[in-house]
Amino acid sequence: GAGVSQTPSNKVTEKGKYVELRCDPISGHTALYWYRQSLGQGPEFLIYFQGTGAADDSGLPNDRFFAVRPEGSVSTLKIQRTERGDSAVYLCASSPRGLPRGDTQYFGPGTRLTVL
Amino acid sequence: AQSVAQPEDQVNVAEGNPLTVKCTYSVSGNPYLFWYVQYPNRGLQFLLKYITGDNLVKGSYGFEAEFNKSQTSFHLKKPSALVSDSALYFCAVRDTRSSNTGKLIFGQGTTLQVKP
Numbered sequence: 001g002a003g004v005s006q007t008p009s010n011k012v013t014e015k016g017k018y019v020e021l022r023c024d025p026i027s028g029h030t031a032l033y034w035y036r037q038s039l040g041q042g043p044e045f046l047i048y049f050q051g052t053g054a055a056d057d058s059g060l061p062n063d064r065f066f067a068v069r070p071e072g073s074v075s076t077l078k079i080q081r082t083e084r085g086d087s088a089v090y091l092c093a094s095s096p097r098g099l100p101r102g103d104t105q106y107f108g109p110g111t112r113l114t115v116l
Numbered sequence: 117a118q119s120v121a122q123p124e125d126q127v128n129v130a131e132g133n134p135l136t137v138k139c140t141y142s143v144s145g146n147p148y149l150f151w152y153v154q155y156p157n158r159g160l161q162f163l164l165k166y167i168t169g170d171n172l173v174k175g176s177y178g179f180e181a182e183f184n185k186s187q188t189s190f191h192l193k194k195p196s197a198l199v200s201d202s203a204l205y206f207c208a209v210r211d212t213r214s215s216n217t218g219k220l221i222f223g224q225g226t227t228l229q230v231k232p
Binding site: 033040041043044045048050055056058059091098099101102103105107109110 | 120148150152157158159160161162165167168206208210211212214215216217218219220221222223224225
């Protein structure tokens, strides 16, 4: 079946601009996650959705970052007033149920964001 | 603090030889441990996980991992390495501090280089 998809695969923007990154999870998965991976680092958690609601947004670095999942499927990560330090690969993952701690997260290919 | 450590930045092994990629963790309560592999410009692919039960976990592509509670380790192993196993490997643990989070905490990653 289809895996997690993310669009665009690459995004280049200028400092101060607004960007939106989209994630399509695996069909039927109730949980969705966003992570950020900087060069040479492991992924860092940003936010976790259970259905339509953000159950844990403790990883969002500041109020320029916001994410939504209005219908419990597709999610959009929104970054306002982008800064050069936001440059990274943004990874999306989904899992069947979320709360069981053994639930496996399946990752998409990521969106590489470059802020000039 | 909950954390994962991968003490080796890179592991080099000859094709056909056994390989080990090390991981140690620190978490309160029972650990839920995962291994992922990342190929260049690709997302993370799930290899295997430990939830409970048998300390030796078998996963995809002939990989296995051994959970050792006393040493708080979860080392990834394969009896006979292939050149195609060359990639970046991440160990992760599920955050157990809150029942509402789906957060995975990742190590820094270990580059596996298998030479013909």
